[in-house]
Amino acid sequence: MIKIYYVxxxxxxxxxxxxxxxxxxxxREDVSFEPEFRASPEWRSINPVGKVxxxxxxxLTMFESCAMVQVILDxxxxxxxxxxxxxxxxxxxxxxxxxxxxxxxRPAGEIVNHHRAFGDNSxxxxxxxxxxxxxxxxxxxDKAMADREFLIDHGLSVADINMGYSLDLANRYVPFDDLxxxxxxxxxxxxxxxxxxxxx
Ligand SMILES: N[C@@H](CCC(=O)N[C@@H](CS)C(=O)NCC(=O)O)C(=O)O
Numbered sequence: 001m002i003k004i005y006y007v008x009x010x011x012x013x014x015x016x017x018x019x020x021x022x023x024x025x026x027x028r029e030d031v032s033f034e035p036e037f038r039a040s041p042e043w044r045s046i047n048p049v050g051k052v053x054x055x056x057x058x059x060l061t062m063f064e065s066c067a068m069v070q071v072i073l074d075x076x077x078x079x080x081x082x083x084x085x086x087x088x089x090x091x092x093x094x095x096x097x098x099x100x101x102x103x104x105x106r107p108a109g110e111i112v113n114h115h116r117a118f119g120d121n122s123x124x125x126x127x128x129x130x131x132x133x134x135x136x137x138x139x140x141x142d143k144a145m146a147d148r149e150f151l152i153d154h155g156l157s158v159a160d161i162n163m164g165y166s167l168d169l170a171n172r173y174v175p176f177d178d179l180x181x182x183x184x185x186x187x188x189x190x191x192x193x194x195x196x197x198x199x200x
Contacts, residue, residue: 011065012053020194096159107133
């Protein structure tokens with residue numbers, strides 16, 4: 001059975017949310033987010049840079065949440081939540097999945113890291129720079145979602161699951177209530193029962 005190493009509020013939400021959407025069995029292994037635990041040889045043998053999440057499935061052990069999502073889909077999706085492989089829509093789905101983690105979650109994550117590392121001594125210029133990068137992504141999503149329910153016409157896909165977590169993260173530091181299409185999209189995703197179970 002799939003085992004997902006989980007910390008609330010982290011990218012572990014993505015693979016858990018996908019399992020919930022697919023209705024497949026998985027085991028959620030709650031782990032500590034304490035730096036000491038994440039630096040331990042035990043955890044570094046699972047995630048070599050001490051981040052969360054990680055996953056095992058049989059003799060497979062892996063990290064990187066969006067890759068985990070794709071592997072779960074490939075192994076257990078039975079064609080759900082993705083268009084035909086090789087199609088343009090599949091390409092656009094991947095585009096938004098990568099955008100979610102590499103382009104939106106990166107500066108949002110750096111805001112988190114900066115606060116964690118410097119606390120009251122945070123440098124306003126750094127936070128402002130990162131917030132600006134997040135905002136640029138949110139504007140792009142707002143524009144993309146002006147006339148659609150999900151990121152691709154196919155319907156809910158793993159791109160929405162990957163993006164849903166990134167929007168959840170962004171919303172904590174760079175709220176975007178004024179971007180009505182992006183906000184409505186985020187609210188739609190966050191109200192899904194599978195998402196609610198993943199964050200519970
Ligand atoms: N690209 C990685 C990012 C993993 C990541 O940054 N995880 C955060 C929690 S959501 C973390 O462990 N942060 C601790 C740190 O960077 O020290 C993924 O998608 O799994």
